[in-house]
Amino acid sequence: xxxxxxxxxxxxxxxxxxxxxxxxxxxxxxxxxxxxxxxxxxxxxxxxxxxxxxxxxxxxxxxxxxxxxxxxxxxxxxxxxxxxxxxxxxxxxxxxxxxxxxxxxxxxxxxxxxxxxxxxxxxxxxxxxxxxxxxxxxxxxxxxxxxxxxxxxxxxxxxxxxxxxxxxxxxxxxxxxxxxxxxxxxxxxxxxxxxxxxxxxx
Numbered sequence: 001x002x003x004x005x006x007x008x009x010x011x012x013x014x015x016x017x018x019x020x021x022x023x024x025x026x027x028x029x030x031x032x033x034x035x036x037x038x039x040x041x042x043x044x045x046x047x048x049x050x051x052x053x054x055x056x057x058x059x060x061x062x063x064x065x066x067x068x069x070x071x072x073x074x075x076x077x078x079x080x081x082x083x084x085x086x087x088x089x090x091x092x093x094x095x096x097x098x099x100x101x102x103x104x105x106x107x108x109x110x111x112x113x114x115x116x117x118x119x120x121x122x123x124x125x126x127x128x129x130x131x132x133x134x135x136x137x138x139x140x141x142x143x144x145x146x147x148x149x150x151x152x153x154x155x156x157x158x159x160x161x162x163x164x165x166x167x168x169x170x171x172x173x174x175x176x177x178x179x180x181x182x183x184x185x186x187x188x189x190x191x192x193x194x195x196x197x198x199x200x201x202x
Contacts, residue, residue, distance in 0.1 A: 035117075050107065051095075051104070060096065063090055066112025068083065071104065091143065159192055159196060
């Protein structure tokens with residue numbers, strides 16, 4: 001069962017979220033207060049399903065602490081599509097934007113602390129604050145860019161290149177995620193992953 005913290009705690013805990021926003025644009029104090037009023041803090045256990053496969057993704061989740069996995073089923077196999085860790089967003093961006101069900105689900109691989117922004121609240125903020133609208137346009141565009149990069153990596157990069165990119169961008173994954181999920185994420189089997197890993201052990 002998740003816990004929603006009292007409003008008085010948000011000033012401290014949303015620092016990470018506002019730091020990420022600040023990297024893209026400056027928000028006015030009024031917009032920051034509007035975000036604080038609608039974003040909800042959730043403390044959830046390992047194994048909790050944030051988004052069920054085949055459903056509409058109704059929220060953006062900013063990961064303050066923990067690790068999530070985006071996955072789907074293909075030919076009876078569980079496929080890991082994405083990992084989201086601290087200071088990143090977990091979301092099925094296509095479903096969130098289109099309001100249509102997605103085959104992908106999102107689950108927690110660790111006990112996690114997240115900030116949730118509901119789609120309806122996001123729409124209201126965008127209507128009220130132009131800078132929030134611009135930021136959400138950036139989030140949507142950036143999410144779709146990541147989808148395209150993911151497609152290109154799986155189709156045009158070698159297994160070794162994909163592993164090297166993961167080490168550069170998400171080095172802690174090897175200690176935090178099951179090795180089978182990492183192999184699935186990289187689009188390779190366990191034997192190939194073991195062989196590639198051996199090349200990076202000195």
